[in-house]
Amino acid sequence: MVFQVKRRLISWCAVSALVLSAGCDFTARMEFHNRTQQTLTPYPVDPDLEPPARVADPANNLAPADFVVINPKGFKPVCYTPEITDEAMANGIFLGLGLIDADPLALQYKVFHYRVPPGEAGSDPDLQPILLQSDIVEIEDVNITIGVRNVGPSPDGWNIRILPR
Numbered sequence: 001m002v003f004q005v006k007r008r009l010i011s012w013c014a015v016s017a018l019v020l021s022a023g024c025d026f027t028a029r030m031e032f033h034n035r036t037q038q039t040l041t042p043y044p045v046d047p048d049l050e051p052p053a054r055v056a057d058p059a060n061n062l063a064p065a066d067f068v069v070i071n072p073k074g075f076k077p078v079c080y081t082p083e084i085t086d087e088a089m090a091n092g093i094f095l096g097l098g099l100i101d102a103d104p105l106a107l108q109y110k111v112f113h114y115r116v117p118p119g120e121a122g123s124d125p126d127l128q129p130i131l132l133q134s135d136i137v138e139i140e141d142v143n144i145t146i147g148v149r150n151v152g153p154s155p156d157g158w159n160i161r162i163l164p165r
Helices: 003-020
Strands: 028-034 067-071 078-080 092-096 105-113 130-139 144-149 159-164
Touching: 028 105, 105 159, 130 159
Parallel strands: 028 144
Antiparallel strands: 028 067, 078 092, 092 105, 105 130, 144 159
């Protein structure tokens, strides 16, 4: 029994290492554009904290109409605005850059209403973010624009557009 558990654990670790070592084959430019009417604050992962956690980076705020280039090999970006307090409305976006060696390449986005800033909820179930939208979009290895905007029909106030540039 113990042998089978060890064998499964070694197999799982080998598969995980293979997936992680595949890396990202995405070579084009990826930009994130803020088309909302609010300033978005990025919340990158600080790997120097124990345990690593998301912290606000107000020095790199994205004002309306600003954009930032995203490193698809980096941590998954999160942006948040505290200005929106209605729990039915979006106030944060998570970009899952799982662009591992896949055909076709894919990008996941999740739109949340964060009850507290990203990284502060801990294990408190009452403070966990509320998922409002989620989608996986197939993309090509071409320059990509990811835009978040609050125009057009959307029950939570934000529309996500992922388009080739």
